[in-house]
Amino acid sequence: MRPTRVAVPPWLAHALRAQRGPVPWNAVVRGALAAGPLLLAAVLSGRTSLGVVAALGAMFAGINDRPGSRRVAVERLGVPALAGAAGLLVGSYTGQHTGAVTLTLVLTALGLLAGAVSAIGPVASGAGTQLLVASAIGAGMPLPEPGWQRALLFLGGAAWLLGLRLALPAAAVSAGDYRFDGERHAVAGVYDAVARLLLAAGGPDAPRARVALTAALDQAQDALTGPRLRRYASSAAERRLHAQYAAALPLAEAATALAWAGEPLPGRAAEGPRRLAHAVRTGAPTGPLPAPAVPGSRNRPQHDTSVAPALRALHDALLHAADTFDRGSGDALHARRRTAVSHLRTALGSGGREYGIRVALSFGTAVAVAQALHHARWYGNHPHWYWLPATAVFLVKPDLGPLASRVLCRAAGTVLGAVAFAGLAVVLPRPEGLVALVALSGALIPVATRHFAAQTAVVTVLVLALVMVGGEPQASWNRLGETLLACAIVLVVGHLPTLGQRGGTVRARLTRATQAADDYLAHVLDDGTADDRTGRWVLRREAYRALAEARAAIELAAAELPALARHSAGTDDVAVTLERLVDTATACAVQLDDAGRLAPHHTERVTQLLGELAEHRERVGLRPAPARPAAVTTGR
Secondary structure, three states, X not given: OXXXXXXXXXXXXXXXXXXXXXXOHHHXXXXXXXXXXXXXXXXXXXXXXXXXXXXXXXXXXXHOOOOOOHHHHHHHHHHHHHHHHHHHXXXXXXXXXXXXXXXXXXXXXXXXXXXXXXXXXXXXXXXHHHHHHHHHHHHHOOOOOOHHHHHHHHHHHHHHHHHHHHXXXXXOOOOOOHHHHHHHHHHHHHHHHHHHHHHHOOOOOHHHHHHHHHHHHHHHHHHHOOOOOOOXXXXXXXXXXXXXXXXXXXXXXXXXXXXXXXXXXXXXXXXXXXXXXXXXXXXXXXXXXXXXXXXXXXXXXXXXXXXXXXXXXXXXXXXXXXXXXXXXXXXXXXXXXXXXXXXXXXXXXHHHHHHHHHHHHHHHXXXXXXXXXXXXXXXXXXXXXXXXXXXXXXXXXXHHOOHHHHHHHHHHHHHHXXXXXXXXXXXXXXXXXXXXXXXXXXXXXXXXXXXXXXXXXXXXXXXXXXXXXXXXXXXXXXXXXXXXXXXXHHHHHHOOOOOOOOOHHHHHHHHHHHHHHHHHHHHHHOHHHOOOHHHHHHHHHHHHHHHHHHHHHHHHHHOOOHHHHHHHOOHHHHHHHHHHHHHHHHHXXXXXXXXXXXXXXXXXXXXXXXXXHHHHHHHOOOOOOOOOOOHHHHOO
16 A cells, blocks of 8 residues: 655745755854854943944844855845844834834834835845834834934944955855955856756756756846946956856857757767866866767757757857957946836836735734733833834745745744743853854854744844843743734735735736846847847846746745635746747747748747747736737748
8 A cells, every 4th residue: 555645735845945055154154253243342341232233233134145246245235234224213213202103103104115125126125124123123122322323333233244245255266366256156157057958958857957047147147247336347357257257148048049959968068168167166278178069960860950050059159158268358248237217116016016015014013013012011021022023024025935934934933042042041151151142143144044944043042142131131932922923913914905916026027027028039030130149148138037036926926825825826837938938039049140030940939839928828817918020920
């Protein structure tokens, strides 16, 4: 008798899933040197409250300290820190000079603003989170310093960690200036991803390899386009990395076309990209690159019409990359920055409105309940009431996972953290033992970010240690009760009907991905843009990036409880069809470069996918896709 296999619900499977990878030892070192030393300096100087606020700023910066280039780190850590300082300032003065009703209304309005802004992207989401959490802390954590000093201290703590991030090496340096180790690692990752896609061509892993290539290109593009004082790269090392990234774009295009053709390739096809990846990491010469394959050989007896143009494109791209590596100059990244108008349109769109309303309701309700419990003395004699609304902020953030998964992980992490801290607080000397605990927790944050429950447990221990050093004893069990109450509030609010259509984030991202795919396909099929490869690569990158963002939103929505997941049912079919359409457009581009016109199977495939896309969009209630150019049927 076969054992019965129990199907795990998607929301539970997501809660049990953890990211994997090597331990980021450099981030661990930065975490140990961040909050702990700041708190120690304040304790030794007799100004403990200063160290508590600065350590909070360093802690939040540590949560956002992820792998990447230094330019990306400036934006990823700096923008949320500025938002957190602003929230601390607003919360401090509002809590001191207004009553409970006015305070609740002000913080609810902040929730609406922060939620709408969070729809723009990951950095904006981090800024929205810190804005709300810091505003709750400013209003609910009595400190002797005025609000402006608290904001500066919070900002100073984040700046301390950012300074460590910029000054210390981020990885083992094997070539060149260590300041660009993040960029070097990201660009090398693109060539590795191209090699893996070539090896996967014709097999079941090809779609996943193509998605991995998109992720690698996104990471490299972000690493190279971070904030800068000058418009263009100022050093030879950086210009060389820009050129190496640009040289990977035609390789990625050819590899995608080969994967679309569906024919297996010999292992030597991936050898060239692998050598290029090694050259990026080490700075060594590429040496002679092996030819990927011979079109028309016995390995391709009847598929030359699909494979041969892509193989020739791969061969030409390798030659171009080798020449680029030898010259080592270039600055074009083939990317367009989003404008302030586009950011505003996203925040005010359906996804931003739904996100803003959800966050405002959850945060505002948590503030109101916390104020009622505070004035009813449910907390006892101490006036710290910020934990309940701060917890609600983390729970209502969909970029941290599906709602049920977030609630389960937050509750489990808080219980684990509170129990661990209660045991440690009994045996650790004060305050030196608590300061050491803060330093240890800061070091564990980069590892704990792989799972929301683990991150919650570590942050709970760190915050409870800070609060106890600041003069509030026996806070752990109160925090546990407030966390469970916040879970209940967010679960209820998360299932309330909204003022707009549910699934707004998914629909907004699908609409953007459809428009990007339409622009890319129109450019490929337009006779007037045949020689504009730079414009084509820009549009191709935008299409695949928009698809990746839509896919991420769909996967999160599908892992919600059934009552919420049903609102995005069928959207996965739209995303899959769009991905196939963009892959086909890439194959068409390679074919047109080689022969000047489309083969019949290209035209048939595009027409078929456009019909499927229209059906899927109509089924899920999305607006019809824009009309496509007549070149689809004429093949130029």
